[in-house]
Amino acid sequence: MSDPSQVAAVIALIGNPNAGKTTLFNALTGENQRVGNYSGITVEVRSGTFFTPHGRKLRVLDLPGCYSLRAASPDEKVAVDALTGNLSGEAKPDLVVCVVDASNLERHLQLALQVVELGLPCVLALNMVDVAERAGLRLDPAKFADELGMPVVPLQASAGKGVLELKQALRFPLPHAAAAPWLTPGADPEAARRACIGRLCELAARRSEVHQWTPSDQADRVLLHPVLGWLFFIGILLTVLWSIFSFARIPMGWIELAQGALGEWVKSVLTQGDLSSLLVDGVIGGVGGVVMFLPQIILLFLFIGLLESTGYMARAAFLMDAVMAKAGLSGKAFLPLFSSYACAIPGVLATRTIPSAKERLVTIFVAPWMSCSARLPVYLLIVPLLLHEGEGSWKQALVLFFIYALGTASAFVVARLLRGRLGPDAVATHFLLEMPPYRMPQWSYIFRHVVERAWAFVHKAGTLILGLSILLWALSTYPKSPGADEAGTLAHSAMGRMGALIEPLVKPLGFDGRTGTAILSSFAAREVFNASMAILFRVRDTGDKKANRSMLREQIAAAKWPDGRPLFTPLSMISLLVFYIYALQCLPTVAVVVREAGSWRWALGQVAFMTAFAWLASLLVYQGGSLLGLS
Amino acid sequence: MTRKLAKEQELDRAMTLNQARVGSDLRIQVLRGPGCERLRDLGFCEQIEVRKLAGGRNLICSVCGTRLAISKELAEQVLVKMAVEKP
Numbered sequence: 001m002s003d004p005s006q007v008a009a010v011i012a013l014i015g016n017p018n019a020g021k022t023t024l025f026n027a028l029t030g031e032n033q034r035v036g037n038y039s040g041i042t043v044e045v046r047s048g049t050f051f052t053p054h055g056r057k058l059r060v061l062d063l064p065g066c067y068s069l070r071a072a073s074p075d076e077k078v079a080v081d082a083l084t085g086n087l088s089g090e091a092k093p094d095l096v097v098c099v100v101d102a103s104n105l106e107r108h109l110q111l112a113l114q115v116v117e118l119g120l121p122c123v124l125a126l127n128m129v130d131v132a133e134r135a136g137l138r139l140d141p142a143k144f145a146d147e148l149g150m151p152v153v154p155l156q157a158s159a160g161k162g163v164l165e166l167k168q169a170l171r172f173p174l175p176h177a178a179a180a181p182w183l184t185p186g187a188d189p190e191a192a193r194r195a196c197i198g199r200l201c202e203l204a205a206r207r208s209e210v211h212q213w214t215p216s217d218q219a220d221r222v223l224l225h226p227v228l229g230w231l232f233f234i235g236i237l238l239t240v241l242w243s244i245f246s247f248a249r250i251p252m253g254w255i256e257l258a259q260g261a262l263g264e265w266v267k268s269v270l271t272q273g274d275l276s277s278l279l280v281d282g283v284i285g286g287v288g289g290v291v292m293f294l295p296q297i298i299l300l301f302l303f304i305g306l307l308e309s310t311g312y313m314a315r316a317a318f319l320m321d322a323v324m325a326k327a328g329l330s331g332k333a334f335l336p337l338f339s340s341y342a343c344a345i346p347g348v349l350a351t352r353t354i355p356s357a358k359e360r361l362v363t364i365f366v367a368p369w370m371s372c373s374a375r376l377p378v379y380l381l382i383v384p385l386l387l388h389e390g391e392g393s394w395k396q397a398l399v400l401f402f403i404y405a406l407g408t409a410s411a412f413v414v415a416r417l418l419r420g421r422l423g424p425d426a427v428a429t430h431f432l433l434e435m436p437p438y439r440m441p442q443w444s445y446i447f448r449h450v451v452e453r454a455w456a457f458v459h460k461a462g463t464l465i466l467g468l469s470i471l472l473w474a475l476s477t478y479p480k481s482p483g484a485d486e487a488g489t490l491a492h493s494a495m496g497r498m499g500a501l502i503e504p505l506v507k508p509l510g511f512d513g514r515t516g517t518a519i520l521s522s523f524a525a526r527e528v529f530n531a532s533m534a535i536l537f538r539v540r541d542t543g544d545k546k547a548n549r550s551m552l553r554e555q556i557a558a559a560k561w562p563d564g565r566p567l568f569t570p571l572s573m574i575s576l577l578v579f580y581i582y583a584l585q586c587l588p589t590v591a592v593v594v595r596e597a598g599s600w601r602w603a604l605g606q607v608a609f610m611t612a613f614a615w616l617a618s619l620l621v622y623q624g625g626s627l628l629g630l631s
Numbered sequence: 632m633t634r635k636l637a638k639e640q641e642l643d644r645a646m647t648l649n650q651a652r653v654g655s656d657l658r659i660q661v662l663r664g665p666g667c668e669r670l671r672d673l674g675f676c677e678q679i680e681v682r683k684l685a686g687g688r689n690l691i692c693s694v695c696g697t698r699l700a701i702s703k704e705l706a707e708q709v710l711v712k713m714a715v716e717k718p
Contacts, residue, residue, distance in 0.1 A: 068672035106695040107674035135696060194676050217684065220698070224685060318700050322688050331689075331700075430666055430705045431689055432673065435698035 008056040015099035016108050017065030018436045020127040024157040025062040052167050069114045073355040095174050099125045102132035109197045121177045123169050126154040150178040216437040223315055233319050240303045248295040259288035286469025286531035291461050297373045300342045301453045305446035311436045327412035328419030330431045333363045340370035344589045348596050356429040358422045362415050364597050368584045369411035371404050374526040378580050385553050386573045407581045469531050476535055510572030510622040523585045571630050575622040582614035648706035656682050657711035664708030680714050
């Protein structure tokens with residue numbers, strides 16, 4: 001008996017998109033993982049471990065969905081490499097579990113037979129037997145096992161049925177590689193496979209009727225209608241945006257209250273001094289200003305999870321194909337770009353489902369111009385100031401909509417130009433998309449996914465943003481100038497000197513050195529802008545119910561140039577907004593682009609282009625506006 | 632020779648998936664063109680029955696109970712004929 005803590009074998013799960021691999025993976029390992037009702041949710045290989053009923057520890061890999069072993073897109077290539085043992089860091093699997101949708105055997109068995117031909121030991125998992133039976137399909141797993149010469153396990157992974165039987169089928173000794181009896185020397189393997197599948201389905205999966213008019217089809221008649229479908233699509237998008245801005249305000253109020261109370265408490269406990277200042281101005285003000293946006297981020301990811309899980313996202317991609325074509329992209333680029341409204345990182349990862357390499361590079365390039373949730377704090381700080389009112393009116397929603405539209409439209413124009421420059425693909429690829437049936441959302445998975453993203457955000461606030469907040473506080477406090485007033489202290493501090501240094505660069509855009517410093521500090525992460533501004537403009541927590549943000553807004557509105565002109569005019573605020581729409585200020589995104597585009601040059605080119613573009617656009621707005629006599 | 636001629640006549644009667652009427656049940660006769668490997672991977676194989684659900688810029692077809700959206704260019708490579716001859 002071997003050591004039970006040692007991994008006894010590596011198992012790979014493979015199957016077509018939407019066959020339920022990830023659901024089965026979760027049922028086997030119980031590990032948190034995301035599942036989506038849209039082809040290509042698993043874009044990386046995830047692994048987990050579980051024990052067989054005999055106490056052996058097995059490691060299981062969840063491979064991306066693919067239609068065949070002739071890899072067409074990067075995510076399919078990952079799956080094929082994993083099977084053949086060419087994936088770096090992973091050994092060749094000892095056994096492959098081919099997950100097939102039992103209601104769709106004619107199509108899904110293609111891949112299973114190809115895997116058998118590789119000579120790897122296989123177990124066939126007939127998933128979604130409940131759906132197949134409801135569709136009037138009579139399945140005979142024993143006959144399948146006989147014909148194919150390998151273990152066949154019927155299961156319903158979403159309900160956990162048959163998972164134990166599958167674990168039992170994975171007992172030692174592992175099954176031998178099946179012989180692929182359908183292959184005869186000299187014959188076309190494609191035709192042989194097809195004949196074999198036809199015979200199998202005839203024998204073991206009798207279909208009562210070929211075509212059925214399902215409820216999903218009924219729904220699609222409306223949701224994919226050339227006119228009604230678009231109305232629904234736009235309605236859904238507007239509802240999502242509106243909910244994010246209106247529902248999130250309630251929990252945001254709580255966070256502000258808690259933050260104010262905490263600041264007050266710290267001040268009452270500690271005596272006035274550096275430590276108190278560090279905690280109240282640096283830590284609570286800085287981190288709090290960012291954590292405030294947690295509710296909105298949670299809502300955005302919740303809606304994206306819902307749209308994916310119900311199957312609507314594939315319909316949205318179908319509808320958007322014609323629009324994306326205007327930008328030189330296809331409907332497949334819709335999901336990555338839409339996800340980028342939440343965060344560019346999952347968006348860039350999701351581009352792996354795009355088969356055309358050039359289209360994928362272009363999509364990665366423009367994804368950061370979809371205004372992500374990290375920009376929201378900056379927008380929400382500036383927009384009410386621009387309109388001289390409190391938060392949450394329809395006028396602000398309109399301005400926000402315009403901000404999002406500007407980023408998106410520019411992204412499309414750049415995508416089109418870039419796509420034209422890259423030239424056509426060596427091998428033409430065409431739009432091809434599976435429309436999964438509409439399903440009830442899998443709440444547990446959506447919930448897990450949202451918690452994962454929210455935790456990632458809080459983690460970032462607790463590490464990167466906390467560190468930067470403390471650094472900024474220190475830079476704006478030291479070296480001290482005794483006897484000087486607050487403004488004098490700041491001017492004398494390291495930050496003040498830095499601001500003076502970069503002022504010439506940002507003055508043409510309408511900003512002073514302090515704003516320039518805040519922009520500079522937000523190149524690691526955009527949200528830091530609010531924290532920096534709070535520190536630079538010396539906003540203290542008073543502890544009353546007034547929000548920090550509105551106080552910061554008052555401070556900003558009152559700020560003046562040395563000659564007495566107001567620092568922030570409507571024009572300079574628009575210039576600032578334009579800068580934030582276009583600038584790529586996110587280190588994690590750059591890191592992901594380096595990995596996904598496989599090129600430092602592409603990532604650095606993107607940063608350089610977007611920074612230069614942001615500066616020039618900002619310059620154009622401010623100088624152009626000034627020339628026209630606006631202020 | 633005659634067999635070849637018969638086959639060609641058969642193909643003449645076939646139409647592309649684009650030409651087929653929406654809502655009709657079709658049997659795939661031949662796949663020809665650069666995209667046919669990909670189409671086979673998706674389940675568009677010879678002798679498989681499909682139903683065309685929507686036309687336009689991209690088509691939607693039902694293949695073995697699954698709905699697939701494919702582009703016009705791909706649909707052009709699929710030759711079909713009516714599955715059930717209407718009287």
